[in-house]
Amino acid sequence: MGSLVLGLGGTVDYEVRWNAATLDALADEFAIRRAELTTSAPITDERSLVVTILAFVAAGGGGERFVTSSEILERFADRFEKAVTLGGTGVRAGLALDQLGIPSVQHLVSIDDNVRRLLPSSIRYVCSATEDSLDPHLIVQYPAGARVQLVDAEVIAPAPNRLIFANDAPNREMALAADLGRELADADIFLVSGFNTMQDAALLERRLDALLAAMRSLPDGALVYYEDAGFYRREFSETIRARLLPRIDVYGMNEDELQEYLGRPVNLLDVADVSAALQDIHRLIPAPALAVHTRYWALAIGPEAHRHEAALESAVRMAATRFRLGDRFTSADLDETGALPRHAGGARVVASLPDVTGVAAFDIDVASPTTIGLGDTFVGGFVAACASREEAAA
Structure with a gap:
């Protein structure tokens, strides 16, 4: 053979453990509203990263997106428990x-x-x-029914899925x-x-x-x-x-x-x-x-x-x-x-x-x-x- x-x-990969309380706090800190949620806008800072994550969660979707800097991913990952995997x-x-x-x-x-x-x-x-070299990918998986409170609404995941974010030269x-x-x-x-x-x-x-x-x-x-x-x-x-x-x-x-x-x-x-x-x-x-x-x-x-x-x-x-x-x-x-x-x-x-x-x-x-x-x-x-x-x- x-x-x-x-x-x-x-x-x-940095696989972060889903923590709704941390996402609630970020949504509050960044004053994110339901109408802002989109999966297609450029991810240029931590706020736009959170907006994209929550947009996917709201739809129950999965996907992969480019981020302008690995530092954004490092900063976000440091807020959560994470595992380093391949x-x-x-x-x-x-x-x-x-x-x-x-x-x-x-x-x-x-x-x-x-x-x-x-x-x-x-x-x-x-x-x-x-x-x-090390250019980590951020992996976010969320469960069905995951809830995150925005300024003016609550996001509820209709299904589990996973998201990938990276800037990998x-x-x-x-x-x-x-x-x-x-x-x-x-x-x-x-x-x-x-x-x-x-x-x-x-x-x-x-x-x-x-x-x-x-x-x-x-x-x-x-x-x-x-x-x-x-x-x-x-x-x-x-x-x-x-x-x-x-x-x-x-x-x-x-x-x-x-x-x-x-x-x-x-x-x-x-x-x-x-x-x-x-x-x-x-x-x-x-x-x-x-x-x-x-x-x-x-x-x-x-x-x-x-x-x-x-x-x-x-x-x-x-x-x-x-x-x-x-x-x-x-x-x-x-x-x-x-x-x-x-x-x-x-x-x-x-x-x-x-x-x-x-x-x-x-x-x-x-x-x-x-x-x-x-x-x-x-x-x-x-x-x-x-x-x-x-x-x-x-």
Whole structure:
């Protein structure tokens, strides 16, 4: 069996513990009113950061946003209890695989003692950085029913979700390691993600040139999985699709990204709305298999989607296990998750779309769910199933 190469950039994350009283105090200190809440304004200071967080909370949404200074994030994080963890789609997918004893190779663009300390021994890495650096990402997860008092109203979260805020120069530059091509020469699976933080169009083109050159080393039959993310410059996603789509086998995204692309909300439990959304997004992104993962279901559309039903099941099961247990879980925990009930509405959507491959999410109610990294863990579960398929074929 060949290797699993996961990239393109990792991060050091500050995961803050939700504290409504602290948010109440900040909303009062900054005199924030309901009409000010927006998720699209520039984040230039701590006040605009809090406004953005509360706007997401009010909608029950998740997303990723650029902040003009890491000092803003440091100052905000210092107000809360926090854990220092590793992030990035490739890294979190690799950490999920490590729980099952599956090794991987990471492509990193930054390194420091946090990364060296927290990466498990099953994960090898190549890195394009020439020196240590630390540009932390702020991760905020909030529970359903979270309440924050504004000057003139109360914000109540209709659902749990997670938010990411960053000013990360190495990920913004996304330099590729010189030996990436050598690692890809023995790869069964290559995960591509992370271009969403880039902001220089000419630099993005150069990085895509370098990536495509490295990908020429991939063996015939290697699977390329591309996971979307919240782009700081949405037009860059068009550039990436134009350059990479011919090499992508599976293109993944979550419900937030789906709705951003379509420019409209989608009722995820309405069969007609979901069907129309899938058709529309596949016209925009005609990948062989386009996978959309949400809190209610995971569905894949495209001529090769049927090949990945087992991978979707593995992905949903692993993400649900992280949701209920956090970072640490075992194969037995995955089996326990598999015995839990499915979401009835999600199951109805899946059953009503016979031309689309899909599985329903699990209906799980826990006091302290983990919403950070669920999409990344979904990717890990998907890759795990694909790796098992490759191993069985070998």
